[in-house]
Amino acid sequence: STSLMAGKRGLIMGLANDKSIAWGIAKACADAGAELAFSYQGEALLKRVGPLAEQLGSNIVLPCDVSDEASMDALFAELEAKWGKLDFVVHAIGFSDKNELRGRYVDTTRGNFAMTMDISVYSFTAIMQRAEKMMTEGGSALTLTYYGAEQVMPHYNVMGVAKAALEASVMYLAEDLGKKNIRVNAISAGPIKTLAASGIGDFRYIMKWNEYNSPLRRNVTIEDVGKSALYLLSDLGSGVTGENLHVDAGYHVVGMKAVDAPDI
């Protein structure tokens, strides 16, 4: 249907390439009739993000490094000048030193802990400070998290601690912004082979484990995440805020290895 998001304008942050979760979400929103703007980090990504945006009929492609306040101010100033009002925003951004996405959590350095929290957690709050001002008719915001926030996953380490903080910030943002009819939710996606995921140790093993042990006996795709994102970002999710929706083929309900799971 192209009417669900007709007349709605959304900012997609965190598109790196056509494997990105942000791409699955952008496609679902554009198919439903939304008008999109994209932010990208670093000049090197422009040659990828530019053509992808164009595929979805968007020519608003702006640089933004979320660790830099001036860069964030510039992004929102530009968007304000172009659009005035904003209906939705997608935060599909995370980062940590990949040397600490293996081995032991206890060995996390102070520097990488602070950087991981800044880029992967605080950035969503910093975005909402700015987006709030443009969401004059209400709005919907979405971030991406992982089950490693709730249970210990191999190698996820400091990123698990960051995702737990991100999930808590979703609740606090939902309360603060709810009075303005701005909804704030998260999707907890199952493992998907993306650029960011390739930094996590033994990621192939994690993918196999989820495929063999999730109730649906498969991994999820960026299209699966896109469809659920569309629900939360559109009027279909009008009564939902502060939620963490698991789009993980049901893996989060499983308590033990499936009896039919092959050896990995």
Ligand code: NAD
């Ligand atoms: P991805 O590599 O395609 O996207 C990560 C994005 O973060 C990139 O576009 C990168 O440019 C951006 N980014 C990093 N540092 C930035 C900064 N300082 N400023 C602006 N942008 C910055 O990988 P992805 O898997 O699509 O990741 C999107 C989100 O989904 C992340 O939050 C990730 O933790 C989350 N997630 C991923 C999985 C998975 O298995 N892939 C599962 C659950 C949650």
